[in-house]
Amino acid sequence: MSLLNSLSLWAVPGMLALIPLWGAIRRVPVYDTFIEGAEEGLAIAVKIIPFLAGMLMALSIFRASGAMELLAEAMSGVTGALGFPPEVLPLMIVRPLSGAGALAVTADLLKTHGPDSFIGRLASIMQGSTDTTFYVLTVYFGSVGIRRVRYSAAVGLAADLVGFLAALYVCQWFFR
Amino acid sequence: MMNLVWLGLILAGVAVAAATGKAAEVTDAAFAGGKLAIETAIGLAGLMALWMGIMKIAERSGLMEGLAMLLRPVVRWLFPSVPRDHPAIGAMLMNISANMLGLGSAATPFGLKAMQELQELNPDKETASEAMCTFLALNTASITLVPGTIIALRATYGSVNPAEIVVATLVASVVAGVFSIGLDWAVRTALRTRGR
Numbered sequence: 089m090s091l092l093n094s095l096s097l098w099a100v101p102g103m104l105a106l107i108p109l110w111g112a113i114r115r116v117p118v119y120d121t122f123i124e125g126a127e128e129g130l131a132i133a134v135k136i137i138p139f140l141a142g143m144l145m146a147l148s149i150f151r152a153s154g155a156m157e158l159l160a161e162a163m164s165g166v167t168g169a170l171g172f173p174p175e176v177l178p179l180m181i182v183r184p185l186s187g188a189g190a191l192a193v194t195a196d197l198l199k200t201h202g203p204d205s206f207i208g209r210l211a212s213i214m215q216g217s218t219d220t221t222f223y224v225l226t227v228y229f230g231s232v233g234i235r236r237v238r239y240s241a242a243v244g245l246a247a248d249l250v251g252f253l254a255a256l257y258v259c260q261w262f263f264r
Numbered sequence: 265m266m267n268l269v270w271l272g273l274i275l276a277g278v279a280v281a282a283a284t285g286k287a288a289e290v291t292d293a294a295f296a297g298g299k300l301a302i303e304t305a306i307g308l309a310g311l312m313a314l315w316m317g318i319m320k321i322a323e324r325s326g327l328m329e330g331l332a333m334l335l336r337p338v339v340r341w342l343f344p345s346v347p348r349d350h351p352a353i354g355a356m357l358m359n360i361s362a363n364m365l366g367l368g369s370a371a372t373p374f375g376l377k378a379m380q381e382l383q384e385l386n387p388d389k390e391t392a393s394e395a396m397c398t399f400l401a402l403n404t405a406s407i408t409l410v411p412g413t414i415i416a417l418r419a420t421y422g423s424v425n426p427a428e429i430v431v432a433t434l435v436a437s438v439v440a441g442v443f444s445i446g447l448d449w450a451v452r453t454a455l456r457t458r459g460r
Binding site: 092093095096097099100103104107108110111113114116118121122123124125126127128129130132133134136137140141142143144145146147148149150151152153154155158159178181182185186187189191192194195198199202203204208209212213214215216217218219220221222224225227228229231232233234235236237238239240242243244246247248250251254255258259262263 | 265266269270273274276277278279280281284286289290292293294296297298300301302304305308309312313314315316317318319320321322323324325326327368369372375376379380382383389390391392396397399400401403404405408410411413414415417418421422423424425426427428429430431432433435436437439440441443444447448451455
């Protein structure tokens with residue numbers, strides 16, 4: 089386990105050193121290229137502000153009113169049986185629908201519970217182990233005019249569910 | 265769908281607030297949410313710039329092509345209905361490699377190109393082919409080597425070790441990916457034996 093933890097610990101410094109080094113070996117103008125990519129990164133951060141504003145506002149209302157507690161209580165039978173903390177339920181609902189929306193829900197969970205809490209870590213892993221199934225289906229099939237998607241939607245949603253479960257068990261295994 | 269979820273969150277929140285007399289708390293929370301959006305975006309902006317800058321170097325130095333070469337035999341094996349040297353294979357490989365490196369914006373154009381190429385091979389232009397379903401199964405369970413945006417978000421909220429979730433995320437996403445491909449194969453095989 090300590091090997092895996094140090095692998096996580098060194099993933100970022102390793103990439104920060106090795107990727108520019110590899111780029112330099114391949115004769116890429118590393119600094120100019122970095123600046124070009126950084127501009128795109130800034131654009132992404134600006135682009136998600138409306139999504140963040142919309143979702144964080146809605147989630148804050150939902151939480152401050154006490155509705156989140158009611159939902160958590162109502163669903164505790166289902167989420168509890170699988171071992172999920174009910175707080176991550178909104179993330180499970182939004183994740184297949186909207187990538188930026190799900191990022192906003194994760195931001196809300198990290199802010200409320202702390203990024204190093206169990207819920208914070210679980211939300212981070214869930215976000216990374218699943219994808220925006222409906223969005224991908226709509227855009228990809230839509231682009232070539234496919235109307236009957238057959239079993240793809242079911243397979244994608246089942247994969248999301250398995251991704252959530254895998255995130256839960258891996259999180260318990262790594263961080264408890 | 266997102267319209268319903270969003271509206272539902274707000275209406276349910278306001279309805280519960282009306283029942284419990286928490287109108288003031290809800291007003292404060294709504295404004296705090298908007299403020300938090302900007303604070304989060306500002307924290308995230310610098311880190312996303314850093315991350316996307318590094319990944320741009322990865323893209324330019326041929327890391328995507330390298331990964332694509334490693335994955336070629338696997339992808340050929342996953343798509344028996346696509347001819348070995350069809351351009352669809354190349355486009356799918358670039359899409360999968362970009363996804364694995366977390367280069368979402370680079371992945372989509374290759375993904376759309378792959379769909380076009382697969383459509384050329386598709387006998388029924390309105391119904392998804394088997395290869396398309398497999399490609400989508402692979403795509404919706406995209407395996408991420410390093411989830412840069414999430415690490416940046418965790419750092420924004422003051423995590424002691426923002427990258428500690430890297431290996432855990434990789435393990436969970438591989439499990440989901442293998443399941444997705446397996447399920448796609450099982451459904452495809454079952455439908456074939458039933459002659460559909």
